Amino acid sequence: MGEAPALLVDDVQDGALNGLELKNVTCKTTATVGDKAYVIGGADDGTLSIEVQIFDRSLGEWVRPTVRGTKPVSCNGLSAVPLEDRILILKKGSKPDDQIWFLEIDTQYVRQQQKILGSEVVAWSKGVIGNAEKPVVISGPSGVGKGTLISMLMKEFPSMFGFSVSHTTRAPRGMEKDGVHYHFTEKSIMEKEIKEGKFLEFASVHGNLYGTSVEAVELVADAGKRCILDIDVQGARSVRASSLEAIFIFICPPSMEELEKRLRDRGTETEEQILKRLRNAEAEIEQGKSSQVFDFILYNEKLEECYERLKKLLGLDGFITAPPKSGPIEIDLPMDHSVSKIDNKIIINCISSGEKESKNLIILDVSSLKGGVPGRTRGLNFQAIGSFSNGLNGIDQLS
Numbered sequence: 023m024g025e026a027p028a029l030l031v032d033d034v035q036d037g038a039l040n041g042l043e044l045k046n047v048t049c050k051t052t053a054t055v056g057d058k059a060y061v062i063g064g065a066d067d068g069t070l071s072i073e074v075q076i077f078d079r080s081l082g083e084w085v086r087p088t089v090r091g092t093k094p095v096s097c098n099g100l101s102a103v104p105l106e107d108r109i110l111i112l113k114k115g116s117k118p119d120d121q122i123w124f125l126e127i128d129t130q131y132v133r134q135q136q137k138i139l140g141s142e143v144v145a146w147s148k149g150v151i152g153n154a155e156k157p158v159v160i161s162g163p164s165g166v167g168k169g170t171l172i173s174m175l176m177k178e179f180p181s182m183f184g185f186s187v188s189h190t191t192r193a194p195r196g197m198e199k200d201g202v203h204y205h206f207t208e209k210s211i212m213e214k215e216i217k218e219g220k221f222l223e224f225a226s227v228h229g230n231l232y233g234t235s236v237e238a239v240e241l242v243a244d245a246g247k248r249c250i251l252d253i254d255v256q257g258a259r260s261v262r263a264s265s266l267e268a269i270f271i272f273i274c275p276p277s278m279e280e281l282e283k284r285l286r287d288r289g290t291e292t293e294e295q296i297l298k299r300l301r302n303a304e305a306e307i308e309q310g311k312s313s314q315v316f317d318f319i320l321y322n323e324k325l326e327e328c329y330e331r332l333k334k335l336l337g338l339d340g341f342i343t344a345p346p347k348s349g350p351i352e353i354d355l356p357m358d359h360s361v362s363k364i365d366n367k368i369i370i371n372c373i374s375s376g377e378k379e380s381k382n383l384i385i386l387d388v389s390s391l392k393g394g395v396p397g398r399t400r401g402l403n404f405q406a407i408g409s410f411s412n413g414l415n416g417i418d419q420l421s
């Protein structure tokens with residue numbers, strides 16, 4: 023049967039926790055997991071984002087963790103529900119698409135980051151009702167046509183896909199713009215940022231450093247789009263081992279001769295760079311075909327045919343024009359609500375003014391959560407019971 027309601031301390035009482043003073047506590051909440059009390063809320067210094075402090079009861083000390091992921095902005099109040107490896111945060115008085123967040127405290131990503139930094143790390147990810155589309159990782163040798171295929175996809179479905187803008191230490195080509203095609207950077211800066219844990223993956227490719235920052239993937243998710251990553255085979259392997267669940271596609275040339283012709287005709291590389299890329303291509307193709315990393319291999323012989331097959335893989339075939347963008351399902355939580363937890367169900371009791379108890383409930387099912395930073399925590403399901411005066415966006419009410 024069900025468990026007792028989770029320990030919820032909504033708005034820390036009296037500004038004190040274990041005898042320690044908390045200043046300006048009105049919008050703070052705590053959630054206790056094991057020996058640690060996570061104090062979550064608007065910062066005392068007036069910054070707009072929600073900050074996190076941890077009180078370690080076993081050590082009797084406060085810890086300020088490194089915070090990864092995009093921080094949510096402050097709000098009028100918070101409820102926190104500890105789950106297995108993350109804390110569910112419900113923001114009061116926020117927009118429907120900004121109400122459900124997760125503070126990851128022991129996910130795969132957080133554990134990885136703690137190992138890199140050797141200190142306490144937590145990470146924010148936004149909650150998504152249902153299963154948002156997985157990001158798409160596209161790899162293949164230089165000159166095979168990855169960029170061309172991605173441009174076609176983004177042109178045909180501009181509201182559906184967003185490109186993860188990588189960092190690189192290579193010099194920009196003539197038409198390339200900083201922040202659009204790549205973030206062009208210096209080796210020492212990128213190495214420092216890698217040490218700080220800002221990259222989801224990175225690799226040395228054709229003599230330069232390339233990497234996908236957590237922020238690059240989150241920016242696309244924040245725009246409500248499906249993320250496309252153009253990365254090499256080593257990067258694809260790292261992403262496969264990471265917390266980012268994605269579809270992995272390898273693009274193969276019809277022959278090495280054709281690959282060389284495309285590279286030369288593109289005219290963007292020196293002779294030396296072309297030869298290096300061709301040397302690397304053989305190993306990349308071998309790894310791409312034989313590794314367990316890729317879900318699909320596509321041969322790019324005739325561009326239009328390859329593009330049609332790519333669309334088919336992504337479930338986009340048959341669309342004559344861009345598919346209508348169905349908005350994400352959102353719940354509009356009323357300002358006044360109380361929260362409790364039974365098994366994997368979070369019961370949100372919505373109290374209307376003048377009522378002590380409400381017959382209006384939203385039940386969030388957290389049994390199938392997936393993903394997290396970077397991107398989103400997906401797989402939230404919900405049921406709404408009763409009549410909602412402020413309405414539920416994009417869903418049918420059950421009664």
Ligand SMILES: Nc1nc2c(ncn2[C@@H]2O[C@H](COP(=O)(O)OP(=O)(O)O)[C@@H](O)[C@H]2O)c(=O)[nH]1
Pocket residue numbers: 160161162163164165169188189192223224225227228232233234252253254255256257258
């Ligand atoms: N691991 C990794 N590889 C990347 C990243 N961005 C680009 N690459 C790969 O780096 C290689 C070289 O890319 P680029 O210099 O743009 O040359 P091109 O492939 O000839 O167009 C390609 O295989 C890209 O897929 C990244 O963020 N991470």
Ligand SMILES: Nc1ncnc2c1ncn2[C@@H]1O[C@H](COP(=O)(O)OP(=O)(O)O)[C@@H](O)[C@H]1O
Pocket residue numbers: 162163164165166167168169170171284285287288322323324325326328
């Ligand atoms: N199927 C194809 N047939 C002929 N040329 C192609 C095909 N696909 C791409 N190209 C051309 O090959 C060159 C390399 O493509 P590009 O998209 O830059 O490759 P990548 O991003 O994989 O390095 C470009 O000049 C592009 O126009």
